Amino acid sequence: MKLHLARELALERGRRLALSLPTSLAEKVPRDHREADQAFARRRRVVAAVSLTGAGLLGVSLSTRPGSPQFYAATLGVAGVWVVGGVAAGPLHLGWVRGPDRRLRRPVVTPIMTGGYAFAVFYGAALFARRAPVLDEALRDILRFAVEGSTPLVLITTLANGAAEEVFFRGALYAAVGEKSSVVVSTAVYTLATVATRNPALVLAGAIMGTLFALQRRASGGIQAPLLTHLTWATLMLRYLPPLFPATDQISRAPE
Numbered sequence: 204m205k206l207h208l209a210r211e212l213a214l215e216r217g218r219r220l221a222l223s224l225p226t227s228l229a230e231k232v233p234r235d236h237r238e239a240d241q242a243f244a245r246r247r248r249v250v251a252a253v254s255l256t257g258a259g260l261l262g263v264s265l266s267t268r269p270g271s272p273q274f275y276a277a278t279l280g281v282a283g284v285w286v287v288g289g290v291a292a293g294p295l296h297l298g299w300v301r302g303p304d305r306r307l308r309r310p311v312v313t314p315i316m317t318g319g320y321a322f323a324v325f326y327g328a329a330l331f332a333r334r335a336p337v338l339d340e341a342l343r344d345i346l347r348f349a350v351e352g353s354t355p356l357v358l359i360t361t362l363a364n365g366a367a368e369e370v371f372f373r374g375a376l377y378a379a380v381g382e383k384s385s386v387v388v389s390t391a392v393y394t395l396a397t398v399a400t401r402n403p404a405l406v407l408a409g410a411i412m413g414t415l416f417a418l419q420r421r422a423s424g425g426i427q428a429p430l431l432t433h434l435t436w437a438t439l440m441l442r443y444l445p446p447l448f449p450a451t452d453q454i455s456r457a458p459e
Contacts, residue, residue, distance in 0.1 A: 227313045227422060228415075232299045234424035236378065243379075246293045250379040253288030253371065254392060260284055262399030265345070270352035278360040285367035292375035298425020310428040314419065317428075318435025321415060325408070325440060329447055332404070341404035343448045350445050358441060365437045368393075369430040372413070373420040386417040393417075412436065 238246065264277035289295065299307040332338035349357050377389045390413040397409035416429035 224418065227300060227317070228418040229422065230301065231422055232301060232307060232424055234296070236296060236424065238293065242293060246375065247379045249288060249292040250376050253284060253292070254376065254396065257281060257284045257288065257371070258396040258399045261396060262401070265348070265400045265402070269348040274348065274352070275356055275360055278364060282360070282363040282367035285364070285371035289370035289375040293378065295370065295374045296425040297427040298420070298423030300423055300428065310423050311431065314428040314431035315435050317415070317419070318432040319439065321412065321432065321436045322439035326443060329444055333447065338404055339448070341402050345402050345405060346445045346448050349441055358438070361437050361441055362434055365433040366430055369416065369426045369433055373416050373429045374426045377417065377420050386414070386421055390414050390417045
């Protein structure tokens with residue numbers, strides 16, 4: 204009885220949350236992505252294997268020296284694993300949204316704007332994080348890869364990994380979860396993959412943005428919306444966050 208009541212309360216909270224979300228995240232467009240049992244089972248096997256492999260390589264990539272050839276090779280390797288795994292698991296879908304005229308169209312403008320809004324929130328949080336030693340150190344540590352590396356190469360690897368993550372996590376993995384709890388489970392796996400980096404700032408960002416990307420996937424039925432949001436958000440973060448967290452040696456060289 205208590206378990207049933209707790210389940211009903213959880214469902215009711217979920218319904219209330221859905222009602223408070225913007226239309227682009229709450230309204231699900233029609234889709235039929237059903238697969239045969241054999242294809243679905245195969246998708247799950249591929250996703251499980253690729254999840255472990257990709258998470259391991261992600262941890263390795265961030266243990267290399269910033270700006271080194273090994274770093275770029277490792278990060279592009281991670282992107283390759285996500286893309287190959289996502290494509291090998293089964294069909295991928297771009298998704299649709301309803302325009303003002305209620306017609307279905309590919310999502311473009313709203314996802315890009317969503318990426319901008321997400322960046323604004325993270326930028327504000329970063330200003331606060333500078334006062335929290337754990338987060339300040341974590342952000343300085345991860346942003347070293349942007350500051351000490353080649354700007355074009357860092358941008359290429361960042362965008363490649365962002366797109367690849369959407370192909371795999373909101374494409375193959377989301378579909379492998381099934382209809383029930385797909386947002387929660389896919390976000391949990393995405394967050395666990397970032398744990399391999401051993402960076403609390405990346406884990407926190409993975410949980411927050413993973414939830415947003417999964418809601419976009421649920422609403423649109425495809426990867427285009429979360430992919431465009433991810434690329435917009437990542438580009439802005441890469442451009443505007445490093446100046447907030449200069450490297451320690453840069454601080455020591457600053458004029459009095």
